Amino acid sequence: MKALLQRVTSASVSINNEVVGKIGRGLVVLVGVANGDTLKDAQYLAQKTAGLRIFANEEGKFDLSVMDVKGELLVVSQFTLLADTRKGRRPSFTDAAPPALGEELCNSFIDQVRATGLKVETGRFQAHMLVEIHNDGPVTIMLDSRDKG
Numbered sequence: 001m002k003a004l005l006q007r008v009t010s011a012s013v014s015i016n017n018e019v020v021g022k023i024g025r026g027l028v029v030l031v032g033v034a035n036g037d038t039l040k041d042a043q044y045l046a047q048k049t050a051g052l053r054i055f056a057n058e059e060g061k062f063d064l065s066v067m068d069v070k071g072e073l074l075v076v077s078q079f080t081l082l083a084d085t086r087k088g089r090r091p092s093f094t095d096a097a098p099p100a101l102g103e104e105l106c107n108s109f110i111d112q113v114r115a116t117g118l119k120v121e122t123g124r125f126q127a128h129m130l131v132e133i134h135n136d137g138p139v140t141i142m143l144d145s146r147d148k149g
Contacts, residue, residue: 001031001032001033001034001037001041001042001044001045001105001109001144001145001146002031002032002034002081002082002142002143002144002145003029003030003031003032003045003048003049003109003142003143004029004030004032004078004081004140004141004142004143005027005028005029005049005052005054005139005140005141005142005143006027006028006029006030006133006135006138006139006140007026007027007054007055007135007136007137007138007139007140008023008025008026008027008028008074008133008134008135008136009024009025009134009136010022010023010024010025010134011023011026011028011074011131011132011133011134012074012131012132013074013076013121013122013123013129013130013131013132014129014130014132015123015124015127015128015129015130020121020122020123020124020129021074021076021121021122021123022074022121023072023073023074023119023121024071024072025069025071025072025136026066026069026071026072026073026074026118026119027049027066027071027072027073027074028073028074028076028131028133029049029073029074029075029076029113030076030077030078030081031045031075031076031077031078031081031106031109032077032078032079032080032081032082032096033077033079033082033096033097033101033102033105033106034082034095034096034097035094035095035096035097035098036097037097037101037105037145038105039105039108040145041105041145042105042106042108042109042112042145043108043112044145044148045109045143045145046108046109046112046113046116047112048143049066049073049113049143050065050066050067050113050116050118051065051067052065052066052141052143053065053068054066054139054141055068055069055071066118067116067117067118071118072118072119072120072121073113073118073119073120073121074120074121074122074123074131075106075109075110075113075120075121075122075123076122076123076129076131077102077103077106077123077125077126079093079096079097079102080093082095082096099125099126102125103125103126106125107125110122
């Protein structure tokens with residue numbers, strides 16, 4: 001399971017010209033679920049996302065988490081994070097989980113992050129979405145549950 005974190009000053013997601021999720025300062029989290037991922041992967045990524053220190057302290061050093069700054073999260077499912085581009089010019093998505101598993105684990109990730117008390121907004125699974133991101137820094141970090149060691 002992968003999560004691409006983008007530190008933002010604000011962000012929103014729209015479907016058919018309707019804003020369905022909007023946040024201020026915090027993180028946009030694009031989530032991709034792979035074949036073989038489990039609830040443990042969702043739990044690991046939720047804990048890592050909530051606790052990752054990528055916000056600056058008074059000295060400008062990465063020392064604060066989204067929880068520390070009382071930030072918000074916008075979580076958007078994105079199976080394209082599992083793209084395999086090693087062969088040819090068209091990406092393959094065979095490593096992405098089937099939709100039922102993808103939705104289950106994405107929802108589990110959302111539930112676990114909400115359980116921390118953070119405000120969490122979301123897109124809609126399998127919908128065509130427009131995501132507006134005001135990346136702060138820019139800071140963009142990839143997390144992969146298979147790296148947990």
